[in-house]
Amino acid sequence: MRATLMYGAGDVRIENVPDSRIKNPTDALVRITASCICGSDLHPYHSMDAAAAPARMGHEFIGVVEEVGSDVVTVKKGDLVVSPFAISDNVCEICKENLQTSCLHHEAGFWDGIPDEGGQAEAVRVPLADGTLVKLPVAADSTLMPSLLTLSDVFGTGYHAAVAGGVKAGSSVTVIGDGAVGLLAVLSAKRLGAEQIILMGRHQVRTDLGREFGATGVVSARGEEGIAQVRDLTGGHGTHVVLEAVGYMAAYEQALGVVRRGGVISRVGVPQYEDAPIGFGSLFRHNIRLAGGPAPVRAYIDELMPDILDGKIDPGKVFDATTDLDGVPAGYRDMDQRTALKVLITP
Template sequence: MRATIMPKAHDVRIDNVPDAAIQQPTDALIRVTRACICGSDLWPYNGGPNVEGQRMGHEAIGVVEDVGSDVQRIKRGEVVIMPFANSDGTCMFCDEGLQTACVHVDFFGNGKLDGAQAEAMRIPYADGTLYPLNVSEDDALMPSLLTLSDVMGTGHHAAVAARVRRGGSVAVVGDGAVGLCGVIAAKRLGAEQIIIMGRHEVRLALAKEFGATDVVSERGEEGIQRVRELTQGFGVQSVLECVGTEQAIDTSMGIVRAGGAVGRVGVPHYEAIKGAQVMFYRNVIVAGGPAPTRAYIDELLPEVMDGRIDPGRVFDRTVGLDGVPDGYRAMNEREALKVLIRP
């Protein structure tokens, strides 16, 4: 079968690899029908940590082709969402809705598990990981359904961690796909003021359509001051940090008001948060981490199905497997917001 391999920075290839196959009785085998490139995939693309020859991708929808002997809930022929982390569905963390802390957790496309930018995948702990859908594999809602594997669930997790509340004020740091989904999440949770912080006109226009009320394009101290100007000098009650850089977390700590909360979901590329004094003396909560997207599908799926939210609009380019290398280039050069893959 064919899969996306990244041997080194800026080197993305579509290679033949051994066919995905059942290895454990709790496994399922899916034929990938939709996948995508994530902003976090650009970290290894630009020289960040990378396992030599790792198979890329961690967001997918597929059709179940085979199941192991112990799989009870997932059936052959079902269309399923594959969240970006596997989970057994039975441990105490899964029971608490924190599947990304499952005692058997691992992350797809991390060098250990199969990557989603491929023709097929082996899914460990299929019953606890996969979410079956009652739709055809070519349903018109596929782009939005695919976001439930990661970016929509991650944006929602940022909003939950930041304690977004009805009538509240929110700032979203980052205008990538997760940030834009964070705007959707803040809007559906009832926030009254939603400030999007970013610099890309097309993305900011989409953020406004999703519910953003204000745009701040300044960065650093200028950006902090601009947000404070928009909030009577106090800052916002909730900050969704959707980037993962040191500047992004510094900005978040500068714009959160006393008693507020920061929900960070950008994979951190900094050693420590420098705002310890701010957190303590202003009673600021900092929470978040890898989103348990599996836990949020029950809540978000009905709103996707009836059109109340349309997160699939973050996809602005579609490619086949052969187009994946150029898809990485396009996202890295900001020519594309998020690339959808149809293997």
């Protein structure tokens, strides 16, 4: 079968690899019908050490179950399923608290920790299939496929940012980052009833989509100028919640600058720094809370899916380019150069 491998910074290839197969009784074998490139995939694309190569890529996918292990009971051959970006048994003590990204099972973890498997491929072995996979009540050729694919990561991550930040009816919210996660954090804040949603982003095509998703204002400036503009839009106070969807220190510092006293900074951008100021001069003095983390998207799929099926929301609009496997290396380049927001991969 064919799959995506990264050999180092900027070096993505499509190669023939051994077919994925069932190894454990809790596995399922899934033929992938839709996957995508994630913004977080660009971190190794920028900096991966060739000594660690090659690495299989991809953690967001929908597919058809081809085979199941003897212990699998919740899905069967022929089912169309979506997979979260984290593997979990969904029944341990921590999963029951809706923190599937911290599942206690020894086979759990993120897709980049599963040797020789990845979602940007023709097929994949899914460990802990009963807890990880969610059956979809549509056909593989449904026009809803792009939006349903966002349940595997990007929509659930944006939603987690809003939930962890405590967004509720009447909240004021700043979203930092106009990537797919940031835009779906806007949609999530709107869904939870936020009254004011300020999107900090510099790419008009993206911020226009942010307005469509519910942003009430856009600030394109960064640094102190951007902070001042957000403060002006909020009567000088900043917003109750800041959803940081970038992961760089500059974004965290911007979040500190625009959060309201007593507010919450919720981070879901994978941090590309080791330390962040949390002491008296930043968070402690004004009772600012820090929340967020890897999104347990499995906890949100059942809640968010009905709105997609009913056509109430269309998170799939974040996909602005489509390719097959052969076009994946160019898709990485296009997302890196910001000529594409998020690339959908189809057979």
